[in-house]
Amino acid sequence: xxxxxxxxxxxxxxxxxFEKPEKHSIYxxxxxxxxxxxxxxxxxxVAIISVFMGxxxxxxxxxxxxxxxxxxxxxxxxxxxxxxxEFSCTILSLMLAGKVGSNIASEIGSMRVTEQIDSLELMGxxxxxxxxLPKIVAVVFISPILFIxxxxxxxxxxxxAGPSVGVVTVAQYMSGIRTMFVPHxxxxxxxxxxxxxxxxxxxxxxxxxxxxxxxxxxxxxxTRSVVSTSILILFFDLVLTQLLFK
Amino acid sequence: MIEIKKIRKSFENRDIIKDISTVFEKGKxxxxxxxxxxxxxxxxxxIVRLIEVxxxxxxxxxxxxxxxxxxxxxxxxxxxxxxxxxxxLFDSLNVADNVRFPxxxxxxxxxxxxxxxxxxxxxRVNIKGSHHLFxxxxxxxxxxxxxxxxxxxxxxxxxxxxxxxSGLDPVTSILIDNLIKEITVEFDITTxxxxxxxxxxxxxxxxxxxxxxxxxxxxxxxTQVLFTRNKKLNEFVxxxxxxxxxxxxxxxxxxx
Numbered sequence: 001x002x003x004x005x006x007x008x009x010x011x012x013x014x015x016x017x018f019e020k021p022e023k024h025s026i027y028x029x030x031x032x033x034x035x036x037x038x039x040x041x042x043x044x045x046v047a048i049i050s051v052f053m054g055x056x057x058x059x060x061x062x063x064x065x066x067x068x069x070x071x072x073x074x075x076x077x078x079x080x081x082x083x084x085x086e087f088s089c090t091i092l093s094l095m096l097a098g099k100v101g102s103n104i105a106s107e108i109g110s111m112r113v114t115e116q117i118d119s120l121e122l123m124g125x126x127x128x129x130x131x132x133l134p135k136i137v138a139v140v141f142i143s144p145i146l147f148i149x150x151x152x153x154x155x156x157x158x159x160x161a162g163p164s165v166g167v168v169t170v171a172q173y174m175s176g177i178r179t180m181f182v183p184h185x186x187x188x189x190x191x192x193x194x195x196x197x198x199x200x201x202x203x204x205x206x207x208x209x210x211x212x213x214x215x216x217x218x219x220x221x222x223t224r225s226v227v228s229t230s231i232l233i234l235f236f237d238l239v240l241t242q243l244l245f246k
Numbered sequence: 247m248i249e250i251k252k253i254r255k256s257f258e259n260r261d262i263i264k265d266i267s268t269v270f271e272k273g274k275x276x277x278x279x280x281x282x283x284x285x286x287x288x289x290x291x292x293i294v295r296l297i298e299v300x301x302x303x304x305x306x307x308x309x310x311x312x313x314x315x316x317x318x319x320x321x322x323x324x325x326x327x328x329x330x331x332x333x334x335l336f337d338s339l340n341v342a343d344n345v346r347f348p349x350x351x352x353x354x355x356x357x358x359x360x361x362x363x364x365x366x367x368x369x370r371v372n373i374k375g376s377h378h379l380f381x382x383x384x385x386x387x388x389x390x391x392x393x394x395x396x397x398x399x400x401x402x403x404x405x406x407x408x409x410x411x412s413g414l415d416p417v418t419s420i421l422i423d424n425l426i427k428e429i430t431v432e433f434d435i436t437t438x439x440x441x442x443x444x445x446x447x448x449x450x451x452x453x454x455x456x457x458x459x460x461x462x463x464x465x466x467x468x469t470q471v472l473f474t475r476n477k478k479l480n481e482f483v484x485x486x487x488x489x490x491x492x493x494x495x496x497x498x499x500x501x502x
Contacts, residue, residue, distance in 0.1 A: 022351055110337075118296050119334040122406075123348050124323035 010206045016128040017136070017202075030134035038100050038135065038201075039142030043149065049095060050088065050150040054157025057082050062167040075168050076176020079158040080151075081185065088150035089189040090237050093143070093196035097229040101204040104135055105225035108208030109218035117209070128209065136201040143197030144190045188244050195240065196233050203229040247272045248293065248404065248436055253302030255292055262288050263299065264460045272436045274452035275427055279441055281482060285460040286440045287331075290408055293438065294326060295319065306404065324352055327397030329407040329426075333389035335381040341368070341392050342377035348399045367395040371425060387418035391425070398429055405430065405437040411446060419443060423450050442482075444489060447471060456482070472496060 021027040061078045108131055111117050120127040155177060162168040204225035211221045248270040255263040262285045270276040280286050291297040293304055295311050304311045306322060314322060335344045345364045349355055355363065368377065371391040381389055390410055397405060407426060411419040427450040430437040439446065447454060451468035456479050464476040471483060472493055484490045 026350055114332055114337075115330040115334040116336055118291075119328065119330060119336075121296060122294060122323055122326055122328045123351065124320040124326075125351055126320070 006206075009210065010202070013128055013132075013206055013209060014202065016126060017132045017205075019126055019129050021129060021133065022125060027130070027134055030130070031137045034134045034138035035142055038103070038138050039146065042096060042099060042142075042146065045095070045099065046092060046146050046150050047153050049092070050083075050153035051157035051160070053087055053091075054079060054083060054154030054159075055161030056157075057087070057154070058158035058162040058173070059165065059167065062162065072168055072172040073176035073179050075162060076158065076173040077179050078176070080155060080177050080181075083151045083154040084185045084189050088147050088154060089192045089196065090233065092146065092150050093193065093200065093233050094230050096139075096143075096146070096196075097200050097204075097233060098226050100139065101200055101225050101229045102222045103204075104201065105204035105208040105222040106218055108132075108205055109211035109221045112209065112211045113214055113218060132202065132205040132209070135205060136198060139201040140194055140197040143193040143200075147189060147193045188240075191244070192237065192240050195236050199229055199232050199236065203232060247307055248438070249303075249305040250293060251303040251305070253289075253292060253299045253304060255288060255297065255299045262460050263292060265302075266455075266457065266460075266462045267302075268455050268462065268465060270436055270438055271453060273431060273434045275430050275437045275439060275450045276453040276455070277439050277441055277447060277451045278455050278457065279447055279451075279482070280457040280463075281442065284457050286442075286457060287408055288460075289457065290406055290438060290440050294323070294328065294406060324400065325403040327400070327402035327405045329390065329393045329397050329405075329410050331408045331412055333381065333386075333393040335389060335392055335396070337381055340378050340380050341373070341384065344381070344392055345395045345399055348396065352400060363399065367399050368392070370398065370429070371395045372421075387414050387422070390414065390422055394422075394425060394429070398433065401433060403435055405435050407437070407439040407441075409440050409442070411441060411443045416445065419445060420449070426450065444483060447483070458482075 057079045058075060061075045065074065065078075108117075111131070117127045117131070120130060159170065159173055162173050163170050204222075207221040207225040207228070208218075211217050249268075250270075251267045252265045253263055253267075254261065254265055266289065278286050278289060288297060292299045293311075295304070299312070302312075306325075309322065311319065311322060335341075336347065339347065342361075342364050345367050346360050349360045349363060353360075364377070368374070371394050373388065373391055373395065376384060376388065381392070384392070394407075394410075405426070410422050410426065414422065423446050426437060426439065429435070439450075441447065448468050448471075451471065454464075454466055454468065454471055455462060456464040456476070458478045464474060464479045466474065471479070474480060474483075484493060
């Protein structure tokens with residue numbers, strides 16, 4: 001029964017989040033700060049993971065598809081499509097659910113237990129909207145940018161790893177990158193990142209906003225937010241893949 | 247003026263607030279006293295509707311906060327200031343920005359006007375030269391004072407203080423008490439203070455409401471509190487041998 005209670009409370013919270021802001025200029029300023037904190041400061045980790053994953057995917061494809069009948073350009077093509085279709089949207093979102101999600105849950109949870117949220121309410125501020133809306137806008141805005149950046153870094157990773165170990169030449173790899181490009185894959189993945197971005201911002205916010213207790217509960221809320229966001233990302237990945245590729 | 251009529255609140259079928267009625271007067275410091283766990287904080291948070299009560303009326307100059315929709319509630323809350331137990335300052339903002347926050351949110355003041363008003367509020371609570379410090383960089387007493395400065399930033403009609411002296415040394419406690427008293431008289435506001443600090447009771451208790459296990463047990467002022475026959479209140483007020491000696495000395499003085 002608790003799950004239904006949580007779902008109901010989540011939607012009630014969302015109704016409050018999307019109410020008209022008290023002052024747009026303040027919300028705008030908050031949004032810019034959140035873009036920096038949640039998005040820009042994630043660029044480094046996204047770059048590192050994507051470069052390595054691009055390299056690893058390239059090597060795995062090479063070693064597992066060694067066949068004289070198989071054209072070598074398939075290595076570049078395989079790396080590109082893996083990055084676009086799953087890695088740079090789904091796996092990256094799972095990683096962001098850990099980094100950004102725990103940050104959001106612990107930040108809002110700490111504000112709850114130290115009565116900062118009560119303080120906002122007492123001033124007449126819609127605390128749900130003030131704290132959560134800028135995070136939603138920031139994460140939803142930055143997610144597609146991080147996705148494109150991740151694909152780019154992954155391709156670079158493959159370009160470094162493949163030719164450097166001698167399993168594929170730069171020309172063969174780049175030929176694969178340009179072969180049979182399907183633009184729908186990109187729009188499909190961007191749509192997925194928008195949905196995942198919304199989940200990454202709202203689910204941890206929900207767990208943080210309703211924390212009761214002290215530091216221990218904030219920690220639990222943070223863990224719960226990462227677990228539930230990850231499960232929801234995978235669930236929506238399955239649903240969207242079925243809907244958009246049918 | 248704030249009037250509460252027969253308010254009741256329970257958690258998990260356990261009554262925490264039982265049919266409390268009273269009037270908190272304007273321009274006076276109204277104290278809610280009682281032992282830890284007696285329901286003081288629940289009562290205070292119920293009055294400002296941070297906690298929803300099950301029964302009763304809570305009237306702010308005749309306006310029932312319980313019947314208000316979300317929009318009207320937000321408007322009424324702009325007339326309130328609250329000092330929370332731990333200060334509840336925003337960690338990400340420095341002292342000046344914490345005080346400026348309500349002005350940013352609800353006024354159309356220019357930057358220069360806001361700066362002047364921030365200086366005025368911080369001056370009023372005797373804070374100078376600490377505008378740029380963050381809450382983690384200041385002492386507990388200073389945090390309380392900044393919290394008071396933020397609470398008075400929009401000239402509230404109602405001021406609520408939840409244990410403003412908790413965790414403070416006696417000297418700082420007296421400073422905070424006097425500050426709240428001065429502000430109450432100066433701005434003619436209705437002030438409610440939750441406390442179990444006997445010094446506050448004696449120094450600034452214009453009206454005192456004593457609650458015990460969620461019930462109103464006694465009501466009076468700081469002079470009456472010394473000579474009450476209410477057993478529970480006597481146990482609370484004269485819990486320490488020192489306070490008993492003070493009472494005896496005062497009694498002897500009065501007799502002479």
